Structure formats: structure tokens, C-alpha cells
Amino acid sequence: MRILVLHQNKFERVGYDRAFDHDEHDVVYAGPAEDLDNIPAHVRCGKLELAPDSPVADQLRPWLRERPVDRIFARRELLILPAAVLREEFGIPGMRPAVALQFRDKVVMKEILDRAGIRVPRWYPVTALPERIPWSGKVVVKPRAANASRGVVVCDDYAAARALIAERGGEPVLAEQYEIEEYLDGPVCAIDGFLFRGEPVAVQVARYVGTCLDYEHGKPSGTVQYDAPELAEWACRCVRALGGETLTFHLEAILTADGPVFLEVAARGGGGHLGEMLFRRTGVHLDTVDMATDVRGELATDLIREPTPGTYYGDFLFPGHVYAGAPVSVSVPPEVLADPMLVKYQIHPEGVPTTTAPGYRPEHLAFSGMIAGPDPATLESWLWRTFAAVTVSPGVLR
Incomplete structure (x- = not known):
């Protein structure tokens, strides 16, 4: 099989090499030079450098006319629609633009769900x-x-x-x-999952601690998993109403006094550590299982591990982009780093410029990590204490 990957990710985080055999298949990665550089040297593949300031589909059309492919994969949200456009133009199986738009345009998705009787703002x-x-x-x-x-x-x-x-x-x-x-009042939650032929393979419900909007303005944010099977099924109903059959999704909802209200959804996994949190709790790595299932034409059950019952996961994200490239000094109390609930963490190196690109990639953040424990409420309390205890001080650009 010939596979074209629109690559703007960390190679190891997406798990391409677990999803399909690079020796068996003819795989080409297309993306900016900095993303192509993170593909390990031992991986057998072709590389096609794309200019970051030019439309992806326009750059790939001439190449595809000369070299047809059987699959196109795009695991980053901004690439999902261009990938769908190319699939339709070249007759390649997979999501088409009409469905991709329903997972991209917030007006279109609300129109559809409103007609389906699902509450939206x-x-x-x-x-x-x-x-x-x-x-x-x-x-x-x-x-x-x-x-x-x-x-x-x-x-x-x-x-x-x-x-x-x-x-x-x-x-x-x-x-x-x-x-x-x-504007509606209430806690916001994220529901991430994978559907195969309309049926849920794995679904994770996590509530936000802090908000994404606060994060964009410099405050830390996080998520904590909790059990909410009815909310998980409601989210799957939303995804199916939008034409989702076999796909990864990340949906956000606000929990009002009258029940959940749909906010938005994307045909990709959530940012930060949400994907790893889901993998640790359910045994399903969304990107890997999704792509492997597409290549095989059947659910890649052999890639699904045994879940870990009784353990819930959370994550914390201190933004980096708000410092506009300036270096930062991060002060974390020793007891935070020594806490047994802390699974992993990453602190931005002293004196190194921060990113100017907004987002949730852990390597771009001032301080980030994962926690785990048997009680979601305890994890949430840990996050609030850590948000108050950690300080991030900007330095001076030279």
C-alpha cells in the first residue's frame, strides 16, 4: 500500500511506526523541514518538504498526479480538511470534505446538531x-x-x-x-474517543480544571478523568449525527443545570496529555489504532492493551506562548516534584526562548505533566494547589 502522511507532529507521539509497517508499505511523509527532522533515521520512508506559508493541497496536487497513493493520513486538525480535499480529488478512501467541514466549522456543526435535537448554544x-x-x-x-x-x-x-x-x-x-x-455557565468537559463503524471503541470523559480561554491569557489549565458513561454516549451521539462513523474525535461540552450543551468537536484527539491519559486508562492509543484500522480495513484489536482499572489520570499545562519567545524561570516547590501522584513532568529549560506558537504541546510549555490516583476529586485538588504554588517568571530577550 502507498501511504502519504501529512506530518506536523512528534513522530513518536503519534505512533506511525506502530500503526503500519514501513518495510511492508511505501510511506511518504510530507511536511515542513522541522517536522520531517523528527522522523527517526532507521524508519524506511520518503520525505517531501512543504513550504509552511503555502496551502498544503496546492503543493501536493502535482506530486499526487505523478505518484498515486492508497491512503492519506492527517493527525493535526489544520490538515484534516486539506487531506479530505485531496482524497476526493484523487479518489482515495477516507473522510471527504463535506464531513470534514462538519468537524471544523462551528456554525455548520451547530446547525446539524440543532436539527438533530441536540442542545447547542x-x-x-x-x-x-x-x-x-x-x-x-x-x-x-x-x-x-x-x-x-x-x-x-x-x-x-x-x-x-x-x-x-x-x-x-x-x-x-x-x-x-x-x-x-x-455564553453559558457551567463546568466544561472534554470527551475524547474512537468510533469504529459508529460504535465506541474507547471514550474518555475529563473535566477541565481552569479553562482553555484562561490558558490563552496566561493561566495554567488541566484536565481530570472521571466516570460519566451517559455523557460519553451523548458525545458519541453527537459525533454520529455529524457523519462520524470510523474516526478519532475530541468534543467539548458545557455542563449546565439542564444537562450537557455541545460546544465544538474536531476529528482528532485532544491536546496536552489527553491522548496518553486515555491510553493509560483504556489501553487504546487513538492515533495508532485509528490509522492501523484504516490500513487493515478492520479494527486493530491486537494494538489494544488491557486497561488499568481503578486509576484515574489528569494533566497540567502552564502555557509558554504567552511569553512571546522570551526565556522563563520556572519555580516548582520540591514537594510537588516529589509527590507520588506525579507520573511525569517537563520544565522549560532555564534561559531557552519560549515558543511563539500557541498550543498545548508539552515541549512548548513552561511546565507540564501528568498525575494519577484512585480519586478524581483528589487529583483536581492537587491541580489547584499546584497552580497556586508554581510561578513562571519571564526573562529578557537578548
């Missing part, structure tokens, strides 16, 4: 704002296709939201790229 695309909205209070201004809360602004009311939109009116295609949304 009330919303309007910026292209169709009414004179008045049918709710009072805060209004969220949100990019339709961004991830990780980038570009999200919570306004005090509709007038403030409209003023913000007018202020940004000179930005390119703002109207086509943004929506407004009803």
Missing part, C-alpha cells in the same frame, strides 16, 4: 447578525474554524460584541470567519 454567523438577540447577558465572539480558544473574546453584552466586530471589520474576511454565541 444559540448562535449567529457574523454575516447574519440580527438587530436583537433572543438572550441577555454575555456574548462570545468566536472564530468559526480556529481551535484551542484562539481568537475567542467574551463580551459583556450584545452591544459590546457588535462594537468588537465593527472594530475588527477591517480584518480580512472577518465576517466569513467569525460567529457569535450565547
